[in-house]
Amino acid sequence: MKRRRFLLLAGAATLAGCATPARAPKARVVVIGAGYGGATVAKYVALWDPAIDVTVVERGSEFISCPISNLVLGGNRTMQDITRGYDGLRKHGVRMVKADALAVDSGKRTVTLAGGTTLAYDRLVLSPGVDFLYGEVAGYQGAEPRVLHAWKAGPQTVELRRQLEAMPDGGVYLLTVPVAPYRCPPGPYERACQVAHYFKRAKPRSKVLVLDANPDVTSKGPLFKRAWQELYPGIIDYHANAKVVAVDPATMSVRTDFDTMKGDVLNVVPPQRAGDIALQAGVITTANRWCDVDWRTMESKVVKGVHVLGDATLSASGMPKSGHMANAHAKVCAAALVELLNGREPNPSPLMNNTCYSFVSDREVIHVASVHQYDATQNTILPVKGAGGVSAARSELEGAYAWSWARNIWADMFA
Amino acid sequence: MTVKLVALAFALAAAAAHAQDNPVARSLAATCASCHGPDGRSVAAEVVPLAGLPKEHIVAQMKAFRDGTRQATVMPQLAKGYSDAQIELIADYFSRRPR
Numbered sequence: 001m002k003r004r005r006f007l008l009l010a011g012a013a014t015l016a017g018c019a020t021p022a023r024a025p026k027a028r029v030v031v032i033g034a035g036y037g038g039a040t041v042a043k044y045v046a047l048w049d050p051a052i053d054v055t056v057v058e059r060g061s062e063f064i065s066c067p068i069s070n071l072v073l074g075g076n077r078t079m080q081d082i083t084r085g086y087d088g089l090r091k092h093g094v095r096m097v098k099a100d101a102l103a104v105d106s107g108k109r110t111v112t113l114a115g116g117t118t119l120a121y122d123r124l125v126l127s128p129g130v131d132f133l134y135g136e137v138a139g140y141q142g143a144e145p146r147v148l149h150a151w152k153a154g155p156q157t158v159e160l161r162r163q164l165e166a167m168p169d170g171g172v173y174l175l176t177v178p179v180a181p182y183r184c185p186p187g188p189y190e191r192a193c194q195v196a197h198y199f200k201r202a203k204p205r206s207k208v209l210v211l212d213a214n215p216d217v218t219s220k221g222p223l224f225k226r227a228w229q230e231l232y233p234g235i236i237d238y239h240a241n242a243k244v245v246a247v248d249p250a251t252m253s254v255r256t257d258f259d260t261m262k263g264d265v266l267n268v269v270p271p272q273r274a275g276d277i278a279l280q281a282g283v284i285t286t287a288n289r290w291c292d293v294d295w296r297t298m299e300s301k302v303v304k305g306v307h308v309l310g311d312a313t314l315s316a317s318g319m320p321k322s323g324h325m326a327n328a329h330a331k332v333c334a335a336a337l338v339e340l341l342n343g344r345e346p347n348p349s350p351l352m353n354n355t356c357y358s359f360v361s362d363r364e365v366i367h368v369a370s371v372h373q374y375d376a377t378q379n380t381i382l383p384v385k386g387a388g389g390v391s392a393a394r395s396e397l398e399g400a401y402a403w404s405w406a407r408n409i410w411a412d413m414f415a
Numbered sequence: 416m417t418v419k420l421v422a423l424a425f426a427l428a429a430a431a432a433h434a435q436d437n438p439v440a441r442s443l444a445a446t447c448a449s450c451h452g453p454d455g456r457s458v459a460a461e462v463v464p465l466a467g468l469p470k471e472h473i474v475a476q477m478k479a480f481r482d483g484t485r486q487a488t489v490m491p492q493l494a495k496g497y498s499d500a501q502i503e504l505i506a507d508y509f510s511r512r513p514r
Contacts, residue, residue: 044445048438048441324449327449328446328449331442331445331446332442335438335441335442335445338438339438347438347439347442350442351442351443351446351496351497351501352446353446353449353493353496355449355450355489355493367488367489369489369492369493370492370496371493371495371496371497372496373496384495384496386495387492387493387494387495387496388492388493388495388496389492391488395488397488398488400461401450401461401462401488401489403459403461404450404457404459404460404461404462405449405450405462407458407459408448408449408450408451408452408453408457408458408459408462409449409450411452411453411458412448412449412452412453415453415458
């Protein structure tokens, strides 16, 4: 407690230093995006070295969590439950700027915001999440809001829930899964469970049709399939190797390479790539989609002084695109920034972990966990052999852990 | 009075500096915070707060998770990813944190 007060005072002193030109900050870190990666890196840099000036550029006015958002679709949580304000970051001395970041000049080390403001940085952190490759699904452009992805928690989450509520009993909810890698590997299968759980209670003649572009369920496969069979018999119809190539909102149908399928609610999740600002900043390195990084610092492999976190990265072996993983990226990045900006060497051997919980009903949960250790001989981060794994079976105990995970990781980002 | 204040300021600065002594320990401990709360202060009753636990207790629990003598859902799988040296650093860090 005493130390917290001390740091708060130190943070206040730094802020005062910014307001009066008498004391220049040690260094300027600009973070773009205040999700699981961006909020965490901002807080931890401010916490670990209050003399560093931290500015976060975020277009939203509050944080809405993607993890747990499937429960809003199932009617088991509210938008309020998954929303947090940014005041916690401000209390750590972080400056929040509500704006769209439009351009990065990595030569001049500046970021230009919508409206023309320019921010100078010593180190830039991009945590932009994903944007969608709409062009890979013919007909998607202009199909919203009849066709939704709801793969960023927010207005589309609310709208998809509304469509599910409006759907008559006996209808078909059609969910499509893009080819991996995509944000949140178990997310689509959890979503199928949540919608099925809602149908079972409220619209028992309705169906969940899942068209998966992948050859099998990409995460926790046996656990999900068992839940579908035991909890939702006859409700969930799962098709593997069913890549959706076109969507037609007029006929409410999607087309795969082999077939045309109809739905009353169309939830088409398009393929994804690193968020737009990563593309603009020139840090996308691989398949025109993802950003390769040095896992000791999260610095881009191609643009010096620019670090990339979260879903936007070219995932290392066995590393999912998850909120928890982005939080882990952010802490490695924050530690490295503090060392680098103080003229010291960053930790040569960082460690990360991941735990992803999925709700297969309103109470029962399954998990996948892993630990990742930097390997100097291979210059990358690798899953620790013998560590990690999945649940033995779904349980209400893990349901309690899953909700406490959410509250603790949000506190870790903002408190 | 002034002397006391100066002494207090130094004590606080020393307490702050101590925690920052070992950035590796601090970073390892931060990997626990995603589930156990900021600096090990859990905001959820279901998950044990790590801040202020005795070092020996944390080391013993982590080793029990690793060798299977303590059963749990996630922790046995995560504990297997941490070396003895890493567990020592984490346990030492949290034992010095305020509850």
